[in-house]
Amino acid sequence: MEMKILVCVKQVPDTTEIRIDPKTNTLIRSGVPSIVNPFDKNALEAALQLKDQYGAEVTVLSMGPAQAADALRECYAMGADHMVLVSDRAFGGADTLATSYTLAAAIRSLGEFDIIFCGKQAIDGDTAQVGPELAEHLGLAQVTYVAGIEKKEEFLIIKKEQEDCYEKIQVKMPVLLTAVKSLNEPRYPNIMKKMKANRMEVPTLTAKDLPDLLPERLGLKGSPTKVKRTFVPSVRKTGLMILGGDANGKVSELLDKLAEAKITL
Amino acid sequence: MEWQLMTKEQKDITGIIRNFLEKELAPVVPEHEEKSEFPMEVFKKIGEIGLWGLDIPAEYGGPGFDLQTLSLIREEFGRVDCGFAVSFGAATVGFKQVLAGGNEQQKQAMAKRLLNGEISAMCITEPQSGSDVAGTKTRAVLSGDEYIINGTKTFITNGGLANVYIVVAVTNPDLGSRGLSCFIVERDTPGVSVGKEENKMGIRLSNTTDVVFQNVHVPVENRIGEEGDGFKIVMKALEKSRPICIAPLIGMAQRAIEIAAEYCRVRTPYGKPIGKLQGIQFKIADMEIQLQTARAIMMYAAKVADEGKPISCLGSVSKTYVSEAAFTIIDEALQILGGYGYSKEYPIEKMLRDVRVYRIFEGTNEVQRQIIGKTVIGKC
Missing domain, CATH: 1.10.540.10 (Acyl-CoA dehydrogenase/oxidase, N-terminal domain)
Structure with missing residues (x-):
């Protein structure tokens, strides 16, 4: 039987385009384009490679505001078969716990999957929590930081990235995997499929469609994480090392530099 | 912009x-x-x-x-x-x-x-005839249910890459432009060979070669349209592509302006960026004015064609104006970058070599001006 694969994706601001306002030290967000979280693209590419090799039905799932449908359309253009958006005002302001709780309910409503893929983390929040939490909610085995996948009947042989080594793990499907960058090089979206996707309605699940959800566990209300303050760490200017020469030479060079920088002694 | x-x-x-x-x-x-x-x-x-x-x-x-x-x-x-x-x-x-x-x-x-990724090439130009399609010498002679084609084509874009050629050949030498016909010729037909590759000043990533036809047998069903339709078909096909053949120049000229503007911000002789100098500002302004005008006229011609309205000499106007505006923009960008503009280490000198051909191919600008002039003046 053909595998069923689900890929969770998040729409994030393109942080490579974000600049910092030097006066206020805050992020300049206006005009910053939205993209599919890069690690999620690695996850999708892995799913699509399994599809190319063994045949699979690939569904992409995202939780977010209505505009997150654009991220799903891009995934469709890369080769996903189905798109599902989870969107409701009640889900707004969710932290990782409330998000994974909501996503788990959405996934249950979509049926059973052999593999659920997530990116290792999103480049905006960088928590790396939603994937593992999702596995817990769904009672699934999980392997994080996946850098290689081999399929062997109902098992997957996973190359898991560690700080200074790789771990080889055999795991039986169903399983949840989180992808790292070195897993693969994501393919480009196809413009014909993108045009088709632009004309498609993205099926959306709202709170009403997921009646088992407890209202107190949703959105901001269901989020134990409270952000007290966000700040940009101050950027340290490059240091200067005076190497070579004798002590006298070094000291006089240092004095020159201090004078140049108008630091009086 | x-x-x-x-x-x-x-x-x-x-x-x-x-x-x-x-x-x-x-x-x-x-x-x-x-x-x-x-x-x-x-x-x-x-x-x-x-x-x-x-x-x-x-x-x-x-x-x-x-x-x-x-x-x-x-x-x-x-x-x-x-x-x-x-x-x-x-x-x-x-x-x-x-x-x-x-x-x-x-x-x-x-x-x-x-x-599915195959490549075609159009074989019109010959050593003795470029814009003058009616001067074609390549012959196609009917023999039973086949034509036998003989002749040499030159400056053929994708000549060395194509899987299939469209060849313009004379089927009736007494009728001038009405004696031309078009044929679909497969690359692997015996007698078809790729001649020398052109060593060009610019657009060097494009493939341009001679294509030689020596006793090439082509079935009658490979003829496009009727005998004698060749000239009409070529003109109709060219007319459609002319308004937008110069579209890449808009992108290249835009890029040249971006590079020049960046240089204006960082080049600081005598302690201030050259972008603060009025003489440079005026140069950049003229470049931008020409770019905006060029893009507007190209998109206007494209829209007229999209709406199925007669495009008349508008394609020629667009081709001529855009190719000349882009040349001026890139030449001025090179001037702003000075020695760096002339160096192969920087991208502008390549652009200047690339843009030059657009005043020549797809009908020279002189031929385009003839079309425009004749259209405006009318019968006299």
Whole structure:
């Protein structure tokens, strides 16, 4: 039987385009384009490679505001078969716990999957929590930081990235995997499929469609994480090392530099 | 400044293409420029994003883009390399000829091949006849249910890459331009050979060669339209592509202005950026005025053609104006960059070599002016 694969994706601001306002030290967000979280693209590419090799039905799932449908359309253009958006005002302001709780309910409503893929983390929040939490909610085995996948009947042989080594793990499907960058090089979206996707309605699940959800566990209300303050760490200017020469030479060079920088002694 | 009337869809499409070209094409340009070689591996990969058969209409299985969208897409190619744009754009030329005068079966078959990544080439020009199509010497003689073609074609874009050629040949030497016919000739037909490759000043990523036909037997069903339709078909096919053949120049000129503007901000002789000098500001302003005007006239011509209105001499106006404006813009950008502009270490000198040919091919600007002048004056 053909595998069923689900890929969770998040729409994030393109942080490579974000600049910092030097006066206020805050992020300049206006005009910053939205993209599919890069690690999620690695996850999708892995799913699509399994599809190319063994045949699979690939569904992409995202939780977010209505505009997150654009991220799903891009995934469709890369080769996903189905798109599902989870969107409701009640889900707004969710932290990782409330998000994974909501996503788990959405996934249950979509049926059973052999593999659920997530990116290792999103480049905006960088928590790396939603994937593992999702596995817990769904009672699934999980392997994080996946850098290689081999399929062997109902098992997957996973190359898991560690700080200074790789771990080889055999795991039986169903399983949840989180992808790292070195897993693969994501393919480009196809413009014909993108045009088709632009004309498609993205099926959306709202709170009403997921009646088992407890209202107190949703959105901001269901989020134990409270952000007290966000700040940009101050950027340290490059240091200067005076190497070579004798002590006298070094000291006089240092004095020159201090004078140049108008630091009086 | 970019085209402000882009639709969401056009933004999506050009965004995907820009990303692809910056990652896949831009890094290999210098090496292929040096060798004067078309990067076939980029052409192969471009099928992944669905760009083979780019200008084939939806009813033949293509994306069905209108000329305005195609212009914006071709701009993106020009930003990175006009030579690639030329060979890539010409790959589907065979379909244009078949569409202009072929039968349904020929159209379906050609569309399918080009959508699958095959390349076609149009063989009109000969050593003795360029703009003068009626001066064609290549002969096609009917013998039973075959034509036998003999002759040499020159300056053939994609001559060395094509899987299939559209060849213009004389079927009746007594009738001048009415004695020409068009034929679909397979590359692997005995007697077809690729001649010398042109060592060009610019657009060096594009492939330009001689193509030689020596006793080439072509079945009658490969003729496009009737005997004597050749000239009509060629003109009809060219008319459609003329308004947008110069679209890559808009992208290249835009890029030249961006590079010049950046240089104006960072080049600081006598302690202040040259961008603060009025003389430089005026130069940049004139470049921008010409760019905006050029893009506007190109998009106007494309829209007129898209709406099926008679385009008359507008295609010639667009081709002439844009090719000359882009030349001036790039030449001025080179002037602003000074010695750096003239150095091969910087991208402007290549642009100047690339832009020059646009005043020559697709009908020289002199021929275009003749068309425009005659149209405006009328019978006299």
